[in-house]
Amino acid sequence: MLELEHVVKHYHSGGEVVRAVDGVSVRIERGETMALLGPSGSGKTTLLLLIAGLLRPDLGAVRHRGRLISAMSKSEASEYLLRDVGLVFQSFHLMPRVSALENAARKLLLSGVGLREAKARAEPWLARVGLADRLDYPPEQLSGGERQRVAIARALACEPRLILADEPTGHLDSQRSREIVHLLNAVAYEQKASLLLVTHDRDAAELADRRCVLRDGKLVDTQEHSSINASTGRLDRVRDMA
Numbered sequence: 493m494l495e496l497e498h499v500v501k502h503y504h505s506g507g508e509v510v511r512a513v514d515g516v517s518v519r520i521e522r523g524e525t526m527a528l529l530g531p532s533g534s535g536k537t538t539l540l541l542l543i544a545g546l547l548r549p550d551l552g553a554v555r556h557r558g559r560l561i562s563a564m565s566k567s568e569a570s571e572y573l574l575r576d577v578g579l580v581f582q583s584f585h586l587m588p589r590v591s592a593l594e595n596a597a598r599k600l601l602l603s604g605v606g607l608r609e610a611k612a613r614a615e616p617w618l619a620r621v622g623l624a625d626r627l628d629y630p631p632e633q634l635s636g637g638e639r640q641r642v643a644i645a646r647a648l649a650c651e652p653r654l655i656l657a658d659e660p661t662g663h664l665d666s667q668r669s670r671e672i673v674h675l676l677n678a679v680a681y682e683q684k685a686s687l688l689l690v691t692h693d694r695d696a697a698e699l700a701d702r703r704c705v706l707r708d709g710k711l712v713d714t715q716e717h718s719s720i721n722a723s724t725g726r727l728d729r730v731r732d733m734a
């Protein structure tokens with residue numbers, strides 16, 4: 493379970509204070525999915541970086557499964573990022589000249605899993621993002637959308653307890669975007685992980701259990717998921733994709 497308690501992060505640049513995250517409190521349970529909406533500059537990426545332990549808040553606490561992320565040492569934070577967090581950002585940081593499969597296995601390798609096992613565990617994730625026929629391709633020979641999907645497979649292959657996705661479908665067409673957002677929701681549900689998905693896409697946000705809007709660093713609107721549950725049922729839809 494992820495818990496933020498009055499988290500504040502202000503940037504100081506050129507004599508000005510930017511209140512990027514300004515007193516955010518929120519909880520996401522295990523297996524729960526939340527979409528985070530909000531205009532450009534409202535603090536969404538900053539909030540994800542704070543949760544990932546890549547930034548420290550000025551005030552407040554970030555807790556994951558009882559551990560205080562916001563007070564971890566550098567080495568504890570990188571261990572947490574490696575083992576507990578599946579981070580999907582818009583920049584993919586794939587390794588050049590290395591196959592899609594080895595790229596997808598990268599986090600497992602870094603966390604000490606042997607090459608053969610890491611590849612065996614990563615392969616089904618590449619298949620789930622639709623790249624079963626691209627295992628041996630290096631990033632240079634993949635399209636932008638394919639690279640994005642390799643990065644998503646890499647994030648999911650370590651079976652993270654927390655999935656943080658910052659507009660993860662920016663390079664994908666609408667059909668493929670829908671599939672990836674379904675997949676992220678399905679994985680969170682199957683693995684009892686918490687998913688926080690930043691998106692500008694209302695349809696993608698509809699698939700989450702809850703939606704929050706960030707405005708000027710403040711969480712201003714939280715709605716329970718209702719329409720899909722009432723009509724078709726989210727779990728059925730998610731299972732269709734699993």
Ligand SMILES: Nc1ncnc2c1ncn2[C@@H]1O[C@H](COP(=O)(O)OP(=O)(O)OP(=O)(O)O)[C@@H](O)[C@H]1O
Nearest residue numbers: 503504505510512531532533534535536537538539
């Ligand atoms: N390193 C930094 N130094 C100073 N200001 C920053 C820094 N990073 C972000 N900001 C400012 O903090 C605010 C929030 O930025 P953030 O990247 O979190 O927004 P966002 O909601 O992710 O926007 P977008 O939808 O465009 O990605 C913005 O006003 C931005 O200019």
Ligand SMILES: [Mg+2]
Nearest residue numbers: 536537538658
């Ligand atoms: Mg952003």
